Amino acid sequence: MCSAGRENAPMRIGFIGTGNMASALAASVAGGDPGIGITGFDVSPEQLKRFRTRVPGAAAAADNREVVATSNLVFLAVKPQAVKPVLEEISGTDALIVSILAGVRLAALEAALPRARLVRVMPNAPALVGAMAAAYSGGTRAGDDDLELVGAVLGHAGIAMRLPEELLDAVTGVSGSGPAFVARFIEAFTDAAIAAGIPRPAAVQLVLATFCGTARLLEEKQLAPEELVAMVSSPGGTTVAGRAVLESSDLASVIRQTVSTTIARSRELGDEGAR
Numbered sequence: 001m002c003s004a005g006r007e008n009a010p011m012r013i014g015f016i017g018t019g020n021m022a023s024a025l026a027a028s029v030a031g032g033d034p035g036i037g038i039t040g041f042d043v044s045p046e047q048l049k050r051f052r053t054r055v056p057g058a059a060a061a062a063d064n065r066e067v068v069a070t071s072n073l074v075f076l077a078v079k080p081q082a083v084k085p086v087l088e089e090i091s092g093t094d095a096l097i098v099s100i101l102a103g104v105r106l107a108a109l110e111a112a113l114p115r116a117r118l119v120r121v122m123p124n125a126p127a128l129v130g131a132m133a134a135a136y137s138g139g140t141r142a143g144d145d146d147l148e149l150v151g152a153v154l155g156h157a158g159i160a161m162r163l164p165e166e167l168l169d170a171v172t173g174v175s176g177s178g179p180a181f182v183a184r185f186i187e188a189f190t191d192a193a194i195a196a197g198i199p200r201p202a203a204v205q206l207v208l209a210t211f212c213g214t215a216r217l218l219e220e221k222q223l224a225p226e227e228l229v230a231m232v233s234s235p236g237g238t239t240v241a242g243r244a245v246l247e248s249s250d251l252a253s254v255i256r257q258t259v260s261t262t263i264a265r266s267r268e269l270g271d272e273g274a275r
């Protein structure tokens, strides 16, 4: 459906800001549907050059106005602190604009772009390898067709689910910031493996494969976590001995506090952006 676009015209997706997230999304989209053309603009010519190397065939626009004028859907992918001049530059547009800016609410974007159809997305860093977990919400002017198109485009980079905007702060606490929390677990697990005598390269591979394998097993066999725990816990065995330590700790409460503190900070940033 992505390549259908406007009647008889190939689909073109634009990027305002062509940094890390934009390059990851553009490469996934272009790789997932060769019928989609990509256009980008960045104030940094070096960044735009890197983007075009990463996304073969991507066109360079002369400015952000050209991006919105020539694209069916435009990702707004600058840092939140750099967005004000961009919004002024494209203020008259009626394009479908998909903001990936953390903490900038739809109401603020709709006020700055009074004719645009807006969608807000909370992506995450695994988009860099096509394994994104994202959620998105539509503004008051985004139609069902717009949201369907955004869902299909984001789907090239991983999973993308439509949720009410009130939940995007919670999504930030779970999947937006989540990769940093999971990386801390992986680091602690790897350190424990090295302390037990396993050489670092082997420890890294074993731990990464254990995290990926566990997630795949839960997903593909549709197991609940407690079912998997029971599956690998023989009475009197090694896993039961290790679990006794883990389960007597306050791990669950630490995780809950980590996520709730992240959500609170996301709300604070949204309130600051709305002022």
Ligand SMILES: NC(=O)c1ccc[n+]([C@@H]2O[C@H](COP(=O)([O-])OP(=O)(O)OC[C@H]3O[C@@H](n4cnc5c(N)ncnc54)[C@H](OP(=O)(O)O)[C@@H]3O)[C@@H](O)[C@H]2O)c1
Pocket: 016, 017, 018, 019, 020, 021, 022, 041, 042, 043, 044, 047, 064, 077, 078, 079, 080, 082, 085, 086, 100, 101, 102, 122, 123, 124, 125, 176
């Ligand atoms: N990275 C993540 O894991 C993650 C997760 C969730 C959401 N996000 C959101 O994704 C957005 C982009 O993040 P990123 O990590 O991809 O940032 P990035 O790598 O810094 O890319 C942003 C690019 O936009 C350029 N830019 C600045 N002003 C511009 C303008 N007026 N017109 C066109 N381009 C302009 C920047 O150039 P200069 O560097 O020269 O200013 C930079 O090359 C942020 O809003 C962030 O909140 C990121």
